[in-house]
Every structure is written in structure tokens, then in C-alpha cells.
Amino acid sequence: MILQSLVKYYEILANDEDSNIPKLGYGKVNVSYAVNLSLEGEPLNIIPLKISAQRGKKMVEIPQSMEVPEQEKKAGIGAKSNFLCENASYVFGVDNKGKPERAKACFEAFKQLHLQILKDVNNATAQAVVNYVSRWDVDHALEHPALAEYLDEILSGANFVFKINGGEFVHQNPEIRQAWETYKSNLDNTNTMQCLVTGQESPIARLHPSIKGVRGAQSVGGSLVSFNERAYESYGREKEQGLNAPVSEYATFAYTTVLNYLLADSAHKLNLGDATIVFWAESPKKIYQDFMTLYLNGGTVNNGENLVQDEAAAREIKSVFEKIKQGKPIGDLSDIFDQETNFYILAISPNAARLAVRFFFANFFGEFVKKVGRHYEDLRIEKQYPTEPDIFSLWRVLNETVSPMSKDKAASPLLAGAVLKAIITGTQYPAGLYNSIMLRIKAEKEISYYKASIIKAYLSRNTKEFKEVLTMALNEQSENSAYILGRLFAVLEKAQLDANPGISATIKDRYFTSACATPSSVFPVLLRLTQHHISKADYGHTSDRRIGDLLEKMDIANNPFPANLSLEQQGVFILGYYHQRNAFYQKNNKKSEAKE
Incomplete structure (x- = not known):
């Protein structure tokens, strides 16, 4: 299903x-x-x-992505x-690996391949390459003046074209x-099977x-399909790698090409955990893709920097989030989307030389929109501060499960x-999300807008x-x-704060965890303590009335x-x-607004 979906997408893009x-x-x-x-x-x-290219706050120099003849899978030491x-x-x-004989063997393989492919190409460009591989002196390569300026970069493993x-x-x-395509089509391959x-x-x-x-994967890449041990191979397919799960050369090219194409697009991929x-x-x-990137990220990507180009997608996201904010159903998207278009989400993790x-x-695009929309609706709760976002990303949800003191965030x-x-x-x-949030609250003695939203959801x-x-x-x-x-x-x-304005530590810092878990052992003590606070506060009777109402309830x-x-x-x-704490805060806000 995965490979079929990728091949189909490749064909859509190729046309x-x-x-x-x-x-x-x-x-x-x-x-x-x-x-x-x-x-x-x-x-x-x-x-x-x-x-x-922009990398965070810095501009850096990076290699240019170019379309070149298909690269070989280099397995083994040859x-x-x-x-x-x-x-x-x-x-x-x-090279700079201290293996001059291997480097010479590499150049010889390079030379023979180019002579074979270009031997019948009768133009000046092809002849220049033939002349180069035929005349290049490997023994004195590092002494050539053309290489002197970039010698360190040359030995670093960078790729070259001509x-x-x-x-x-x-x-x-x-x-x-044309010569390359002819060469590729004529390569001997006797392994013909049903793909x-x-x-x-x-x-x-x-x-x-x-x-x-x-x-997190190896810089040279990893494989989705590979077999290199007897335990993974079918009978009669020993040491035959991909023949254990026969995929045609065309389908292999199509799925790997389009998957690399998707992974190279930083504006339309997400990193979550190790995936x-x-x-x-x-x-x-x-x-x-523009819509879903913004949708899963709460409206922004790359730490708040919006790299998505399609303005229509951004407008649609704004409209959807406004509906969620107001508690209205999302309903159907505008006509620029076909909600019955098949949509796919794939998560890949590194696993040594392979990928897992x-x-x-897979689902209709419109169904994914509804499912993610329900998540945002579940999170909706009154904000603690006006500056907090109405919609926040999955990254923000997961960040609340990590200790702020942890080195690994x-x-x-x-x-x-x-x-x-x-x-x-x-x-x-998952229960792990709820348990992690509860542990963080009990450890930090603080209930933020984000943590309260997650508990409610x-x-x-x-x-x-x-x-x-x-x-x-x-x-x-x-x-x-x-x-x-x-x-x-x-x-x-609140009664304690009214009696002691500016106090640095409240009953929350000492009693919150035990009051939450074992109320009978804590609340009698707190109620006795509060009588002292009520007697000191200017408006202690207000707190006293609130306490009485709640106990009566x-x-x-x-x-x-x-x-x-x-x-x-x-x-x-x-x-x-x-x-309740937020209700106090909201009342103070309204009083301030009335005075202004």
C-alpha cells in the first residue's frame, strides 16, 4: 500500500x-x-x-540540488x-582517507564508465569529458593548479559535476x-518477475x-527494502537482496525518487520525536500539503516562520481556526479543495542503515481535516493570558510533557x-500523555493554559x-x-494572597499535590489556616462567603x-x-478595562 501510493504520486507529478x-x-x-x-x-x-539558505537565524552556504543521472546503490567495498x-x-x-590505491581504483571505474557511455557520442562536449578521463594524471592530481583553491573542500567528500x-x-x-538513457535501458537484468x-x-x-x-538517519541514506541476512531471506533467495520482495526497477525508481522529493521539501515535512x-x-x-503543514502546526511552521507559499491555503487555515475559536463546526472547506481527494501521511524513523x-x-483529505479539527476543539479552554494562542501545535502539546530542567527537550x-x-x-x-502531564504538574506545582487544555482534551x-x-x-x-x-x-x-500581598510561596507550593490526591488529609488543615488569612485580609468576608458556598454545594x-x-x-x-483561578483573573481584567 505504501509503495503503491508513492508510485502513483510519482506518476501524477511526472505528468x-x-x-x-x-x-x-x-x-x-x-x-x-x-x-x-x-x-x-x-x-x-x-x-x-x-x-x-536560511538555517535558523543564520545564512549558510549549502550544496545545490541538481537533477543528474541516477546514482548507484554502493553496497560493499568495490x-x-x-x-x-x-x-x-x-x-x-x-581522498584524505590514506587509501591511495582505492582512490585510484575509484578513478579507474569512473574512467571506464564514461568511456563506455560516451564512445559513440559525436560532439565536442562528450569529447572533452573523454579527453579528461583519458589524460588525467592521478599521481600528480593534488599538484594541479585548478584544484589548489578548493583543495580542502575537494577532499571533504563533496559532489562534482562538469x-x-x-x-x-x-x-x-x-x-x-540520450546516451545515458540508452545505456540504462541496455543493462543486463535477467531477474524478471511479477512486481x-x-x-x-x-x-x-x-x-x-x-x-x-x-x-537521525545515516548521511548516506537508508533503505526501506533490503535483506542481508539468511534469517530474513526466503528459500532459494539467499544473498539476492531485493528479490525476496520483488519490486520492479521502474517502481523502485518511482517510489524512492518521490519519497526523496518529499523529504527534501523542508516546508512540507514535520519532525516529531524520532520520526x-x-x-x-x-x-x-x-x-x-500547504494546508496540512499549517494545520498540524497550529498555523506556523519552523518555529513560527511561515514557509508555506500558497496564500489560499493560509486564508483557509485562518477561516478554519476562527470557527474553532468561536466553537462553531468546521463544515466543508472552500471549493479550491476536493475533500474526497485521497491523502496520505507517512512517518519514518531511522534504524541503523535501514528505515522503519x-x-x-490513508483517508480522504476532508476526513483528515475533520479529525485534526476535533483535536483542536477538544483542546479549547479559556486562556490564562490574552497573549496566549487560541490554537497551538502538536509540538507545544508534547513540549508540556518534558521537564524544563531537562537537557534533552x-x-x-x-x-x-x-x-x-x-x-x-x-x-x-494515549494514557502516557495524560500521565506525563499530571507528573509535570505535581513536580512543577504550576497549571498552565497548555497543561489545562491537554487535561481537558x-x-x-x-x-x-x-x-x-x-x-x-x-x-x-x-x-x-x-x-x-x-x-x-x-x-x-486567593484568601492567602489577599492577606499577604506579594507573597512568594503559597499553599499551592506545599499542599497542592496532596490536596489533589488525598483531600481528607489536607483540606481540614487548610480551612483552619484560612480563618487566619480571612481575619487579616481587607475583603476577607468575600473569601469566607465563597468558601461557605462551596462547602454547602x-x-x-x-x-x-x-x-x-x-x-x-x-x-x-x-x-x-x-x-476558578482564571475566573478571578478575568474579573480583574474586566475591572481594569472598565477603569480605562
Whole structure:
């Protein structure tokens, strides 16, 4: 299903005139330099091809992505050259690894490949390359003046292409491209089987090209399909790699090319835990990806910097978020979207030289929009401060599970994946999310807007017995004992603050955890302490009245304080505390606005 979806998307992009996806036999490679040759094949100089790019707050020089002849899968220790795009070991026969004999073998493989492919190409560009590989002196390569200026970069492993007299790139010459395509089509491949992806009898790829761009994976890339141990191989397929799961050369090229294309697009991929997430629609239009990138990130990407280009997608996101903010149903999107377009979300994690699929989901685009929208609706709660966002990203949710004192700020990879799966499938949130938030609250003694939102969302989706208190703001009519106890604790804290303005530590710092878990052991003590605070405060009678109202609502004479609260009830306690404390804050805000 995954490979079939990727192949189909490749074909959609390949048939789109505006797409720059590589065609069959070619691939995107990061290239740093061009070797500028004369028509006689003499290196004139090295031309830098790096481009400037924004990385965080800095501008850095990075290699340029270019479409070049398809790269070989280099397995093992033998010299195996690519055509017209290689590193210094192959192009010049030199390296900094202390293995001169291997570097010479690499150049010899480079030379023989180019002589074989270009032997029948009768033009000056091809002849210049033939002259170069035939005349280049490997033994004195490092002494050549053309290499002197960039010698360190040359030995660093950067990729090189060729130019002729500072003009045409050799790999873009039409006759040379034709020679390459003829060579590729004539390669011997006797392994013809039924392809598991296309269902057709086709030549089967023994090795699959590497997938690059997965965070944490090896720089050379990793494989989705590979077999290198007897334990993984089928009977009669020993040491035959990809023949254990036959995928045609065409399907292999298509799925690896389009997956590398998706992973190279930093504006349309997400990093979550140890997983790199890409998504695509069965459409050549980028607007579906633009919308989903913004949607999953709460409206922004890359730490607040919006890289998404489609203004229509941004307007649609603004409209959807405004509806969520107002508590209205999302409804249908505008006509620029086909909500029944198939949409796919794929998460990949590194696993040594291989890649592991963390999860893969397929659904209609409109269904994914509704599922993610429900997540944002579940999170809705009254803000603590006006500057806080109405909608916040999944990254912000996961960040609340991590200790602010921790050196590693990344959330658990397993938790991150489980939370995203719950969001995009509309299923229950993982218990690990709720438990992590409760642990952070008890450790930090602070209930932020974000943590309260997560507790409300978890209880809304995972339980059915607390609906009356899972509201945006304070529900004064609720008779839920845990909720009332949370409200009571907030009132007691307010009484202490009124009696001691500017106090640095309140009853929350000492008693909150135990009051939340075992109310009967704490509240009698707090109520006695509060009488002292009430007597000192200017408006102590107000706090006294509030306390009396809450105790009456609980009918404390007939229903003593509970000995303990379950973990879910503790979450309700926290919401009661948050709502009541926020109600005090909102009243102060309104008073300030009235004075102004």
C-alpha cells in the first residue's frame, strides 16, 4: 500500500508540466562544485555551486540540488562509479582517507564508465569529458593548479559535476542524456518477475536506492527494502537482496525518487520525536500539503516562520481556526479543495542503515481535516493570558510533557507517535500523555493554559463521566466533588494572597499535590489556616462567603472530604482549580478595562 501510493504520486507529478520531479533514469543530488573543462579536457578551474539558505537565524552556504543521472546503490567495498556526478575519489582519484590505491581504483571505474557511455557520442562536449578521463594524471592530481583553491573542500567528500568552458553543464547535454538513457535501458537484468507494486512482469531491482532526508538517519541514506541476512531471506533467495520482495526497477525508481522529493521539501515535512513525517495528496497541487503543514502546526511552521507559499491555503487555515475559536463546526472547506481527494501521511524513523515505518495512514483529505479539527476543539479552554494562542501545535502539546530542567527537550518518540496517531485517526489519546502531564504538574506545582487544555482534551475524548466540567470556563453549577474541591483550593489560595500581598510561596507550593490526591488529609488543615488569612485580609468576608458556598454545594456535613481521588478525578480537580483561578483573573481584567 505504501509503495503503491508513492508510485502513483510519482506518476501524477511526472505528468505535471510544472513539477520538477526527476524523470526515469535521473535523480536529485546535492552538488557543491563543477569542474570547468576546456574542449581539450583540461581542468581550467573549480566553480562553486553552493547557494545561500536560511538555517535558523543564520545564512549558510549549502550544496545545490541538481537533477543528474541516477546514482548507484554502493553496497560493499568495490569501486562503483556514477555517471557525470561523483566525489573527489572518483573524479580526481584522490581522498584524505590514506587509501591511495582505492582512490585510484575509484578513478579507474569512473574512467571506464564514461568511456563506455560516451564512445559513440559525436560532439565536442562528450569529447572533452573523454579527453579528461583519458589524460588525467592521478599521481600528480593534488599538484594541479585548478584544484589548489578548493583543495580542502575537494577532499571533504563533496559532489562534482562538469562544465565546458564555464557554459553548459555536461549532464544537461541532450545527446549525452540520450546516451545515458540508452545505456540504462541496455543493462543486463535477467531477474524478471511479477512486481509486487505494479503487478506486471518486469525486471526486478536487486538493490533499492537510498532514502535521504530522514532526521537521525545515516548521511548516506537508508533503505526501506533490503535483506542481508539468511534469517530474513526466503528459500532459494539467499544473498539476492531485493528479490525476496520483488519490486520492479521502474517502481523502485518511482517510489524512492518521490519519497526523496518529499523529504527534501523542508516546508512540507514535520519532525516529531524520532520520526520524520511527510504527507501528500493524489494531486499535483501543493495547496493540500500547504494546508496540512499549517494545520498540524497550529498555523506556523519552523518555529513560527511561515514557509508555506500558497496564500489560499493560509486564508483557509485562518477561516478554519476562527470557527474553532468561536466553537462553531468546521463544515466543508472552500471549493479550491476536493475533500474526497485521497491523502496520505507517512512517518519514518531511522534504524541503523535501514528505515522503519512508524505509521502510515490513508483517508480522504476532508476526513483528515475533520479529525485534526476535533483535536483542536477538544483542546479549547479559556486562556490564562490574552497573549496566549487560541490554537497551538502538536509540538507545544508534547513540549508540556518534558521537564524544563531537562537537557534533552525532546518528548518520548513513542509518545509523540502515539499522540499524532490519535489526532489523525480521531481515536483516544494515549494514557502516557495524560500521565506525563499530571507528573509535570505535581513536580512543577504550576497549571498552565497548555497543561489545562491537554487535561481537558484527554478527559473529553477518553472518558464519559465528567462532561459537565469539561467546559471552556468556570461551571458554577457543577456538583462534581473533585471539581468543587479544585475550585475550593483556588479560593483558599486567593484568601492567602489577599492577606499577604506579594507573597512568594503559597499553599499551592506545599499542599497542592496532596490536596489533589488525598483531600481528607489536607483540606481540614487548610480551612483552619484560612480563618487566619480571612481575619487579616481587607475583603476577607468575600473569601469566607465563597468558601461557605462551596462547602454547602458539597454538603460537607453529610459527605466528608474524600480520602483519595482517582487519577481522572485529579484531572477534574486541576480543571476546577484552573477555572476558578482564571475566573478571578478575568474579573480583574474586566475591572481594569472598565477603569480605562
